[in-house]
Amino acid sequence: QVQLVESGGGLVQAGGSLRLSCAASGDTTCISVTNWYRQAPGKERELVAAITRGGTTHVPHSLKGRFTISGDNAKMVSLQMNNLKAEDTAVYLCNVVGCPGNSWGQGTQVTVST
Numbered sequence: 441q442v443q444l445v446e447s448g449g450g451l452v453q454a455g456g457s458l459r460l461s462c463a464a465s466g467d468t469t470c471i472s473v474t475n476w477y478r479q480a481p482g483k484e485r486e487l488v489a490a491i492t493r494g495g496t497t498h499v500p501h502s503l504k505g506r507f508t509i510s511g512d513n514a515k516m517v518s519l520q521m522n523n524l525k526a527e528d529t530a531v532y533l534c535n536v537v538g539c540p541g542n543s544w545g546q547g548t549q550v551t552v553s554t
Contacts, residue, residue, distance in 0.1 A: 441466050441467070441470060441542070443466050444463070444534050445462070445463045446462055446533060446545045446548040447461050449532060449549045450550070450551070451551045451553060453524075453554075454553065455523055456552075457522045457524065457541075458524060459520050459521070459546060461519075462474060462517045464516075464517075465513055468513075468539075470540070471493060471514040471537070472493055472537050473492050473512050474511065474514055474517045474535070474537075474538070475537070476486060476489045476517075478528075479533065480531070481532040487500065495504070497509050497551060501504045505523075506523050507520070525554075526552050528552050529550060530546040531545060532550055533547040
C-alpha cells in the first residue's frame with residue numbers, strides 16, 4: 441500500500457509564497473499520476489495541479505502563473521504557490537492514481553492573511 445504525507449503548509453501573508461511537498465512511501469511503482477487538491481469548508485474539492493510519471497504537468501488555467509507542480513519521481517512531488525491570495529486558504533491534499541487502497545493523504549492547512 442502507498443502512504444501519502446503532505447507537509448509545508450502554514451500561515452502566510454497575501455502576496456507571499458509557500459512550497460508544499462507530497463511524500464509517498466511503500467510500493468510507489470503503481471503510481472501513474474500524482475494530484476494536488478484543495479478543499480475549504482462548504483466548497484467542493486478542487487484540483488489545483490497534476491503530474492504524470494512521465495513528467496507531464498497540468499495546472500488549471502485559473503491558477504497558471506501562480507501554481508507550479510514538479511517532481512523527479514512520484515516519491516516526492518512539490519507544489520510551488522506564489523502570489524498567494526486569501527481565496528487560496530484551504531486544506532491541501534495530495535492524491536495518487538493507479539494504486540490499490542486509500543489514495544489520499546491527510547492534508548496540510550494553508551492560511552493566507554490579508
